[in-house]
Amino acid sequence: MKNLVLLGPPGAGKGTVAARLVREFGFIHVSTGDMLREEVNRNTPLGQLAKGYMARGELVPDEVILSMVRQRVDAQQGVLFDGFPRTRAQAEGLERFTCVDLVIFFEVDEEEVVRRLSSRRICASCGAVYNLVTQPPKVPGKCDLCGGELIQREDDKPEVVRHRFAVYMKDSAPLVAYYQSRGLLHRVRADRSPDEVFQAIAEILRA
Ligand code: AMP
DSSP, rough: OOOEEEOTTTTTTTHHHHHHHHHHHEEEEEHHHHHHHHHHTTHHHHHHHHHHHHHHTTOOHHHHHHHHHHHHHHTTEEEEEESOOOOOHHHHHHHHSSSSOOEEEEOOOHHHHHHOOOOOOOTTTTOEEEETTOOOOSSTOOOOOOOOOOOEGGGSHHHHHHHHHIIIIITHHHHHHHHHHHTTEEEEEEEHHHHHHHHHHHHHHHH
């Protein structure tokens, strides 16, 4: 099975579509953001190190991310990388321990990202993602899947979101050209519903 990378700015909808790709295609989901949030919640040494970077919307250092991912996926196939790689050094590091077969680039502009993230809520227990406008939970404030409490991420506050977008443009956007030059890049318009985005990606995967 292929290894897939989801590339795009924060708020592009990568996590939402990733959950469905995992359910329907059986990928192993590797979200470095989710892994880091778990480390922070468990207050591990890695979590303590990552916490400040995350709260400021900065990237956690490449070598920390690479060793965390490597431990999780060494030699596995059928991995869906979500929010990783985010820098050229991470992309090159990843290639040293596994191959990338396909990259999906989520195209969406900054205003849409800010609008989406300000209404995003996540489940404090299971990490499921909601949007108060477009994908509200059935019972306000409660997760449909596990009944957990829905919270706003600290880094989804508007000032931090703008900074995360700027970090994305500087460090991660160059990966579009990097993967395009390797013939791996597929562009998907992400200013659509999660279902439409999912269908577009499913078509690419089945091709
Ligand atoms: P995300 O949930 O993907 O938006 O990630 C939340 C935060 O975790 C980011 O703003 C970074 O601080 C950190 N993070 C997640 N993935 C990475 C990565 N691949 N490289 C560096 N930092 C990351």
